[in-house]
Amino acid sequence: MTTQPPLAIGLVGAGRMGSFHAETLARRLPGVRLAAVADPAPGAARRLADRLDCPTVYTEIGDLLTDPDVDAVVISTPARTHTDLVVAVARAGKAVYCEKPMATTLADADRAIATAAEAGVPLQIGFNRxxxxxxxxxxxxxxxxxxxxxxxxxxxxxxxxxxxxxxxxxxxxxxxxxxxxxxxxxxxxxxxxxxxxxxxxxxxxxxxxxxxxxxxxxxxxxxxxxxxxxxxxxxxxxxxxxxxxxxxxxxxxxxxxxxxxxxxxxxxxxxxxxxxxxxxxxxxFHDAYVAELADFAETLRTARTPSATGEDARAxxxxxxxxxxxxxxxxxxxxxxxxxxxx
The missing domain is CATH 3.30.360.10 (Dihydrodipicolinate Reductase; domain 2)
Structure with a gap:
């Protein structure tokens, strides 16, 4: 029987919520590994990655997006940055999980949804409830x-x-x-x-x-x-x-x-x-936060629609x-x- 390699998921944003998501990717989900951490703040990515035995860190987010070892990206950065990051991740051909809100204008919401659809990648939003x-x-x-x-x-x-x-x-x-x-x-x-x-x-x-x-x-x-x-x-x-x-x-x-x-x-x-x-x-919401990333991983494995979509974020x-x-x-x-x- 062939065993699938673990999903390699990168994280953007090493703050409070990003740290929790990183721990989930590194330690709480079978068949998933934390492949890289990116954060422009000096030392932030390195401190989090070292704690979780993650080998790869970036201060330039674009470097994570071009990393061929990363299958998907979790975005956990300030709200004002979400739309542009969703667009950048999708254009890089990687599946996207984005913390709420995905956007603060409908034009940006439409831009994020359209880019993910054009790239053919899943887009899931962090509506943990x-x-x-x-x-x-x-x-x-x-x-x-x-x-x-x-x-x-x-x-x-x-x-x-x-x-x-x-x-x-x-x-x-x-x-x-x-x-x-x-x-x-x-x-x-x-x-x-x-x-x-x-x-x-x-x-x-x-x-x-x-x-x-x-x-x-x-x-x-x-x-x-x-x-x-x-x-x-x-x-x-x-x-x-x-x-x-x-x-x-x-x-x-x-x-x-x-x-x-x-x-x-x-x-x-x-x-x-x-x-x-x-x-x-x-x-x-400890269990719910873990479950939403488990759902994201299952979406990547089965190519099904996420339970919380970009359209849900827009609505x-x-x-x-x-x-x-x-x-x-x-x-x-x-x-x-x-x-x-x-x-």
């Missing part, structure tokens, strides 16, 4: 009709701490935080698409940064074409931990998902009932852009308005 066991099970139950027709949906993201707001670009709460929730709501309402968005946002955690464009709290309502009404909300500082939950209420039942508790241990004492909570995304971005316009104008915004302007 699709790979969480609870969210995946909820999607499957909704798709199977287990709760009837979806009527009300909810998705929320509450980060544990807002440290320094100064470097946060305007509209980040929609483009980089709620982008997960927008994709989740589409995922939990399969076969339906959003038609109208209304959003409100403010700087409630750090109002002293509002005049610099910070929005740290937001609520978005979305109407879908099957009549379902959805709510997405985000806040940059939940003092009790990292809180991500979802809910689907249907004509024949309800599903809830998400648990902030670190374990199922509950402590009962004179001060009441307590539980330890998760405060870090890589703890809450979530349309909701984000409609939400941004809604906040700016104070009115509901039709998705068709956003779509029409890109065509």
């Amino acid at each position: 699709r790979y969480d066991a609870g969210f995946r099970a909820a999607h499957d139950k909704v798709a199977a009709g287990s709760i009837g027709t979806p009527q009300l949906l909810r998705s929320l993201t509450r980060d544990p701490k807002l440290a320094d707001p100064a470097p946060i670009p305007p509209w980040t709460i929609f483009l980089e935080t709620l982008i997960h929730d927008f994709d989740t709501l589409r995922f939990l309402n399969p076969g339906s698409e959003p038609v109208e968005v209304f959003a409100m946002a403010d700087a409630l955690v750090r109002p002293d940064f509002k005049d610099r464009g910070l929005l740290d709290t937001a609520v978005v309502t979305i109407r879908f074409d099957n009549g379902a009404l959805a709510t997405a909300e985000a806040n940059f500082q939940a003092v009790y931990g990292y809180d991500v939950r979802g809910e689907v209420f249907g004509s024949a039942g309800m599903l809830t998902m998400g648990d902030i508790r670190r374990t199922h241990l509950m402590s009962y004492g004179v001060d009441g009932i307590a539980a330890e909570t998760v405060t870090y995304d890589q703890d809450l 979530a971005l349309q909701i984000a852009l409609a939400a941004i316009r809604s906040v700016a104008k104070g009115v509901p915004v039709r998705i068709e308005e956003i779509h029409a302007e890109a065509n």
Whole structure:
């Protein structure tokens, strides 16, 4: 029996999330190896690669793209760089995994999707909640009709701490935080698409940064074409931990998902009932982060369509852009308005 050689996957971006993905490629996935690490920051690629026994590092990303030993590339760099890197990787003929958001404009989203299609390479986006066991099970139950027709949906993201707001670009709460929730709501309402968005946002955690464009709290309502009404909300500082939950209420039942508790241990004492909570995304979604790269590897082996595509990234971005316009104008915004302007 012939044994296939391990998939050789390169990583671009040796930061916080890139380091986790590198560990997954190097140590958590059978039949996969971390082939190279690239990062323009002096020493960043070398430090990560040495820790994981990866032999090849680059400070020029283009050198990784021309490396014949690299089959595919994982992009984990700042959001503003994603589209150009997706295009460059695809043009190099290598499969692409890109962290969210794939793009911040529809023109860039279309450019990324078109380039990957022209090159004939898979393009997968890091919407990790699709790979969480609870969210995946909820999607499957909704798709199977287990709760009837979806009527009300909810998705929320509450980060544990807002440290320094100064470097946060305007509209980040929609483009980089709620982008997960927008994709989740589409995922939990399969076969339906959003038609109208209304959003409100403010700087409630750090109002002293509002005049610099910070929005740290937001609520978005979305109407879908099957009549379902959805709510997405985000806040940059939940003092009790990292809180991500979802809910689907249907004509024949309800599903809830998400648990902030670190374990199922509950402590009962004179001060009441307590539980330890998760405060870090890589703890809450550890298995989902691994599963999405496992899915990427399986996509490369079988040539099937990824579970989170460039088209999914574009659809979530349309909701984000409609939400941004809604906040700016104070009115509901039709998705068709956003779509029409890109065509």
